[in-house]
Amino acid sequence: MELEKGYFITFEGADGCGKTTQAELLEKWLNTKGYNTLMTLEPGATDLGKNLRQILLHYDKPVSDEAEMFMYLADRAQHAQMIIKPALEDKKIVLCDRYTDSTVAYQGYGREGNIEQINILNKIATKGLKSNLTLLFDVESEIAQSRLGKTKDRLESQGIDFHKKVRNGYLELAKQEPERIKVINANKTIEEVFSEVKKIIGELLNI
């Protein structure tokens, strides 16, 4: 199925929200309908990004908040320019697990960084490439915590208060940009959440 233009759809939410499962289900659904998709993620989609991801998630010495932020941004710059932009030019539907909103939610709201500055840095990193649509999977922090496995990475080990700050940050973002960011109640079962996803994407693509 040839589209007139590419679509850039991002998946966002605090850790344990189930967005990766939903992105995979959506990709399968779109492929059975004949759409050309590219599934990708942050951090770590490019070769450079894989190196950054290793540090971001597993480095075991202290990392300053700013160093952390710049590594996510460096990963994004490489990803946007090398992978996302070409795929959109190819008229693909790009499904991206985390993008600019993650940095605002985690490094901005979670780590209490300067959100105005992060917005500017996101613009520089992406050369202004924004998602057409963002699905925000919103989950209660207690439920999310119980979904996370026993071996947690650096960010997942931050505890429930951090999770709450990130979650509320995302909800604040959705209030500011209701057209682009659609909030999905992710406390429900995988099937229930996916039917919500299909409804939103179906409307976007007229399926």
Ligand code: TYD
């Ligand atoms: P990952 O294992 O990909 O987790 P998830 O399946 O939840 O996406 O780890 C990514 C982690 O990095 C996650 O805890 C969120 C965090 N993160 C930021 O803090 N800032 C960012 O800009 C991005 C993209 C991710």
